Amino acid sequence: MSQQHPAKKAGTRPARLDASMSLLNNVIDHSLDDGYAEAAARRGVTGRSHLPTTLRAKLGLAFGLVLAALVVTVGAAQAQRAAPTVEKERQELIDRVEGGTADADDLQGEVDGLRESVAAMQRKALERHGGDKGELTALLSGSTPVQGPGIKLVIDDAKGSGGDGGGPREGSGFADTGRLRDRDLQRVVNGLWESGAEAVAVNGQRLTALSAIRAAGDAILVDNKPLAPPYTLLAIGDGQRLSTTFQDSADGQYLHVIQENYGIRTSIAAQDEVKLPAAPSVNVRTARPVEEEKGSTE
Numbered sequence: 001m002s003q004q005h006p007a008k009k010a011g012t013r014p015a016r017l018d019a020s021m022s023l024l025n026n027v028i029d030h031s032l033d034d035g036y037a038e039a040a041a042r043r044g045v046t047g048r049s050h051l052p053t054t055l056r057a058k059l060g061l062a063f064g065l066v067l068a069a070l071v072v073t074v075g076a077a078q079a080q081r082a083a084p085t086v087e088k089e090r091q092e093l094i095d096r097v098e099g100g101t102a103d104a105d106d107l108q109g110e111v112d113g114l115r116e117s118v119a120a121m122q123r124k125a126l127e128r129h130g131g132d133k134g135e136l137t138a139l140l141s142g143s144t145p146v147q148g149p150g151i152k153l154v155i156d157d158a159k160g161s162g163g164d165g166g167g168p169r170e171g172s173g174f175a176d177t178g179r180l181r182d183r184d185l186q187r188v189v190n191g192l193w194e195s196g197a198e199a200v201a202v203n204g205q206r207l208t209a210l211s212a213i214r215a216a217g218d219a220i221l222v223d224n225k226p227l228a229p230p231y232t233l234l235a236i237g238d239g240q241r242l243s244t245t246f247q248d249s250a251d252g253q254y255l256h257v258i259q260e261n262y263g264i265r266t267s268i269a270a271q272d273e274v275k276l277p278a279a280p281s282v283n284v285r286t287a288r289p290v291e292e293e294k295g296s297t298e
Contacts, residue, residue, distance in 0.1 A: 115280065119143070119278065119279075119280065139198065139199065140209070141208060141209070141279075142199065142206045142207065142208035142278060142279035143278055143279060144278050145275070145276060145277050145278045146198075146199050146236055146275075146276050147236070147273060147274060147275040147276070148198075148236045148273070148274060149236070149237070149238065149239045149270075149271065149272055149273065149274065150197070150234060150235050150236040150237050150239055150242065150270075150271050150274035151234075151235050151237070151239050151242050151243045151246075151268060151269065151270050151271060151274075152232065152233070152234055152268070152269055152271050152274070153188070153192075153232075153233040153234075153235070153246075153266070153267070153268045154230050154231070154232050154233075154265075154266065154267045154268075155180055155184075155185075155188065155229075155230065155231045155233070155255070155264065155265070155266050156180075156229050156230035156231070156264070156265040156266075157178055157179045157180055157229050157230075157264065157265070158178030158179070158262055158263030158264055158265065159178075159263065159265075160178065178262055178263050178264070179218070179229075180220070180229065180231065180264060181215065181220070182213055182214050182215040182220050182221075184254075184255075184258060184264075185202070185213050185220055185222075185231065186213045187251045187254055187255075188233065188251060188255055189202070189207060189213065189233070190251060191246055191249050191250070191251025191252055191254075191255075192233065192235045192242075192246055194249060194251070195237075195242055195245040195246040195249055195252075196237050196238065196241070196242055196245060197235035197236065197237045197242060198235075198236045198237050199235070199236045199276050200233065200234070200235045200236075200276075201233070201234045201235075201276045201277065202222050202227065202231055202232070202233050203222075203227045203228075203231060203232055204277060205222045205223060205225055205227070205280075206276055206277055206278060206279040206280070207222070207279075208279050211223050211279075212224075223280070230265075234271075234274050234275075234276055235274070236274050236276060239270030239271055239272070240270045242270075243268055243269070243270050246268075247268065
């Protein structure tokens, strides 16, 4: 007997042979996704140039362009009208600055002249009242320029102004330990005096018994005048002996220590001729004995 196939139900569609390939069929049937469709729809409204195609959109764009042009035109016109006024005010300010600078220069010239006159009178007073030791008094007070053999000592900050702190320089207010400080310069100057220097100057600034070396921030001041490194110290005396005596002294050894530990750069050499200017200002002070009062038992 022949085998009979079961009857198919009425209205039932036969299954597709590629039913197991539904993902591939979806890709083939929908080659353009929804994003491409939206882009195509927008192109129909704005065109390929992305400009509006409808009349209302065009009118809105035109109004925006006209408004922007109006704002730019008004701003340019205002700037053009204000330019002469701004230029005039600028020129007036420049004139005021130049006038003030010229007046300050004139006043500074007068001050310098008065200081020189006062210094000259002070030197004459020292020479007149110094008696037989007038020249020595003038030398020790720094009121006259001097020249003679001596030494030249140059001290400069370390390269990069580095350092690790501590040691004899600990506790100062300077930002780093690779910079020469006011107390370092004080010790060096005192060491030169103690080693036999007859006159000393730092960067052309003559020192006297009343000179002050101090700090203001990171700057070193000598008699209230700021000095910049390198610091050149000129001292009058027996050059070779003065150099040897200073380097062997406690202050000379201190300078050697900060050179070795903190990179301070130094050089010293004897000089056949050293010229030092007079001190810019010398205070003349006199003292008188107190008269005994009547009836005093002394």
